[in-house]
Amino acid sequence: MNSELIVNVQQSEITIALLEDKNLVELNKEGRSLSFMVGDIYLGRVKKLMPGLNAAFVDVGYEKEAFLHYQDLGPQFLSQTEFLKQTLADRKRIPSMLKSKSFADIPKEGSISDVLKVGQEMWVQIAKEPISTKGPRLSAELSIAGRYLVLIPFSDKVSVSQKIKSSEERIRLKQLIQSIKPRRCGVIIRTVAEGKRVAELDNELKILVKRWDEAVGKTQKSKGVTPVLEEIGRTIGIIRDIFNPDFENIHINDESVYNEVRDYVELIAPEKKGIMKLYNGKLPIFDNFGVTKQIKALFGKTVTFKRGAYLIIEQTEAMHVIDVNSGNRSKANSNQEDNALEVNLAAAEEIVRQLRLRDLGGIIAIDFIDMIKSEHRQQLFDHVEKLMEKDRAKHHVLPLSKFGVMQITRQRVRPAMFVDTQETCPTCFGTGKIKASILFTDTLERKMDYMVSQLHTKHFLLKVHPYVEAYLRSGFPSLIWKWRWRYGLGFKIIPVQDYGLLQYAFIDQDGNEVDLREEIETRL
Incomplete structure (x- = not known):
């Protein structure tokens, strides 16, 4: 599979399109003044405790207070709080994590009132961006993500991605990281670390530790609520998460963003620096690579796919509903059951693509065309699960119910992508009258x-x-x-x-x- 990244840099926003075999599968829009990105770490202040919810509202500088549940404090919260007190007490010298007092893990079923108090300063990390009327969702279990590793301060645990199946490789990676990681720092080994040499992993680990040290140093200089570690730009963040050897080209129409991404690609994969392309064409970059037309075709309420079949996608605040229709499609040489299976299998491919493209989250209910044979229903379920393996978001797929409805839960950490494909007439501006x-x-x-x-x-x-x-x-x-x-x-x-x-x-x-x-x- 050939992958391309098309980056359209405009004055107010950056739009990033991921193409697989020329088909649009992911679309991300980032405001150039965007704040509160997932992964940002803030020095926040507790504004209100909610014992009934076992949660707190924390001021991180957003217009609405951010939400932090007890379960998101992290087991080493007390140790982290003690180190923060030392950091704020002496603003001339960064304390040593190794010399900082260590506490036992907080109880899993404890109370928010036992560990937090109003006015307390604490480190928090954005787990979900503000969505609709809700403020950001927070976590106090800090993590700093790299391409191969994720650093977790105040933890000693080393864990390996479950997608690495080889037991020998899992053991090798775990022993390797345990031998080079700093004390009181946990590490998650990501899937792309499989087969990597110790020098590559050690180099990235040092970069992540340096970023954490910089966050601590910025905390010392802070005065009140402030960001202390900001996630890298979303363009680089997407490349970091999805970059693979199949990437053929990364096209960018802005020189400054091009230079930033080129430097990052040279750092993580020097042999692939040739895939970077600065676009200077006359046509808008999305028009040139066929992205604009795909956006218009794929973001409407009705989405057509093979041979006249189509989907109807309804989005609500609580859930998303997708209806599969065969349309005017007909095959003289197949019976109704076989025809329904073929339409459903094709619909599954388009639905999984739509989930990634629109970044739909929460509960997704899919009304497939009814099938009688149990083996066909199982075949459809297996097909959807296999297709969903490409999805980086956490998800869970349930088998078809007796009514032919499949339910999928999918994690959403950013607002769902919505593109209005209907256009207001730019010449009459809705009046219905134009010059000849x-x-x-x-x-x-x-x-x-x-x-x-x-x-x-x-x-x-x-x-x-x-x-x-x-x-x-x-x-x-x-x-x-x-x-x-x-x-x-x-x-x-x-x-x-x-x-x-x-x-x-x-x-x-x-x-x-x-x-x-x-x-x-x-x-x-």
Whole structure:
């Protein structure tokens, strides 16, 4: 399987698309001013205890107080709290974890009131980003993730990913990490560490320990609630989690982000640095790689797949419901049972893709087409479980119920991805009335004349819908050549798939959009 990462860097956000064999399987949007990312560590302050929930609300600087349950404190919470007290007591010298007092694990069924008090300062980590009306979900069991290892301060346990099946390799990795890890630091060995040499693992472990030391140092200098360790950018975070030898290309349309990601790829896989590509094409990067069209087709309420069959996806606050329909699909050489099995198997592939693509979480109820034979129902269940192995989110799949409904629970740590594929008309703005479309090219020419003669801007881009761009290039001589003869060769016409049919934009040589609507309409 060939994987590509397409990174679209815009002024307000970064959108990251993962393609597998040219098919879109994951889409992530990150605001450039985004805060409270999963993995960030904060010095927070307890604002309120809720004994009835056995939880506390903690101030981490978000508009809503963050939620911390007793079960998320971590067994070594008392030892961690003692070390934090020493860190804040002496702001000139970083205390040694080895010399810090160690406490027994807190009881699993204890009370939040026994270990926390209002106003207490504590280290917390974002476990879930703010979703809907809820603030962040926190954990006090800190972890710092790398590509091969996860460092857990104040723990001595070494554990190995269950996806590493070889018992010999599990033993090798565990003994290796136990021999090089610092005392009072636990380590989780990730799946991608399988087969790695001691030098690679030791190098990453040192980097993770250094990041923890930096967090402690920043805590000493802090004054009140503040972030002390921020997760690496989401672009690099996704690469860290999904990078594999099948990656063929990483395309990025911004030089600064390109340099950042290139440096990280050279660090983790020097032999793959050639896959980094800085995109300088004329077309928008998503249009060039066919991502825009797939987004429009895959994020609607109705999603079609093989031979006329389709899914209907309904999203609610509590759960998601997916209905499988065969549509107008028919096969003369197969009976109803075989046809239902074939549609269900194909639907399962698209459903698993949709779960990753939209990052659906919570309870997902899937109403498959009814099948009578038990072996067919089992075959469908096995097929879904195998497909879900590619999903990095924690999940659990239940067999089909007697009503033909399959239930899947899937962990969600970020808001579900929702893309509205319906478009408000960019030319009438919902009024239902536009100027005569046959005059559209005349409007473009008038505004082009205003750009050149009044604004004295001869080098610019004109972005239009692909159909309009094709029309402007048609004929001999084409309208484009007539305009170049009249206004010079400094402008370019760029087709944009995201645009409405009569939508357009003029972009100056600095990359800024020039709003000509008011000037031209007033002048006319």
